[in-house]
Amino acid sequence: GENVEQHPSTLSVQEGDSAVIKCTYSDSASNYFPWYKQELGKGPQLIIDIRSNVGEKKDQRIAVTLNKTAKHFSLHITETQPEDSAVYFCAATDGGGADGLTFGKGTHLIIQP
Amino acid sequence: KAGVTQTPRYLIKTRGQQVTLSCSPISGHRSVSWYQQTPGQGLQFLFEYFSETQRNKGNFPGRFSGRQFSNSRSEMNVSTLELGDSALYLCASSWGTGSYNEQFFGPGTRLTVL
Numbered sequence: 659g660e661n662v663e664q665h666p667s668t669l670s671v672q673e674g675d676s677a678v679i680k681c682t683y684s685d686s687a688s689n690y691f692p693w694y695k696q697e698l699g700k701g702p703q704l705i706i707d708i709r710s711n712v713g714e715k716k717d718q719r720i721a722v723t724l725n726k727t728a729k730h731f732s733l734h735i736t737e738t739q740p741e742d743s744a745v746y747f748c749a750a751t752d753g754g755g756a757d758g759l760t761f762g763k764g765t766h767l768i769i770q771p
Numbered sequence: 772k773a774g775v776t777q778t779p780r781y782l783i784k785t786r787g788q789q790v791t792l793s794c795s796p797i798s799g800h801r802s803v804s805w806y807q808q809t810p811g812q813g814l815q816f817l818f819e820y821f822s823e824t825q826r827n828k829g830n831f832p833g834r835f836s837g838r839q840f841s842n843s844r845s846e847m848n849v850s851t852l853e854l855g856d857s858a859l860y861l862c863a864s865s866w867g868t869g870s871y872n873e874q875f876f877g878p879g880t881r882l883t884v885l
Contacts, residue, residue, distance in 0.1 A: 690871040701775070701861050701876035702814075709871075747814065751871060758804055758816025758829060759874065 660685040662750050664762025672770050677738055679765045681748035682730040688750040691731050692759070693722060696745045705746075706733070735767075743769045773798065775864050775877035783883045789850040792880045796843050796864030802826075803845040804874060805837060808859040817860075820845050821868035849882075857884045 661684040671677045683691075689710035694702035708715045708722045708731065715722050719738075724731040731750075735742055745766050749759040776795045784790050796803050805817040816829035820839035837847040843864075849856055859879040865872035 692873070694876075699878070701863075701878045704873060704875065707873065749814075758806070758819060758827060759814075760816070761814040763813045 660688055660750055660752070660760040662748060662760050662762045664748050664765060666765060667763065668766045668768070670768040670770055671738055673738055673740060675738055677735045677742070677767055679733045679746055679748070679767070680730060681732070681750075681762050682728075683750040683760075684729065685750070685752060686726075686729065687752040690751050691722070691724060692749050693733050694747045694749065694761075696747065696764075702747060738767075738769050740769050740771065743767060775862060775875055777860075777862055777877040777880050779880060780878065781881045781883075783885065784852050785885050786852055786854060788852050789848065790852060790882060792847045792849075792860055792862075792882070794845045794847070794862035794864075794877060796845070796862075797875055800864035800866055800875075801843050802865045802868045802872065803839060803843065804863045804865070805845070805847050806861045806863065806876075807831075808861055808879070809857075814861070817847070819868065826868050852884045854884050856882065858882060 664681045692707035695705045696702045708724050719736045721734040745764045747764050748762040778793045802821045804819040808814045818828045819826045823839045834850045839845045861879045863874040863876045865874045
């Protein structure tokens, strides 16, 4: 089955700086890579996703890049704000659904004022 | 549009008991997936239901089961509870079956087994 590794587990950045979270996956058949943000006491919220036929996708301050050859994908947050503080999860799936989404262990992003 | 709702939000049970959790998907969504979230194992896929049929199942023992009703609402049941079943149980709904469909998560049910 799929295995997703996520780094770092904790990331502290100054407000206004950029944050980068990296994930690697093992199954070359994976073709859908969503990113979720989870705030305390809430369920994960989809913030951006990318499919394997695209190398990069951007939505305002958030961008995701995908390198299929190296089997890794990254989340980039620019001009970080206090409300960006949360736990971020990457996930991967081959779309067949047999294993559902396979998640990374999460990154706790802390925005320092 | 109302989001995914889960009831109850918190539950305390003792070992050996059984529990039923409920999930109401976003209106129009026909797929419901269940995940277990623990500090040690992270988010793990339990199963997916679509049109009242279980489509996929994760690597969990048979004590974990579920069902889906004609209105797409879903229930998850855990029998003979163990201490290790303490977790946040999340359900996610999507329009179609298959994990490549955008999934929307509910707030979860926090289960504590004593």
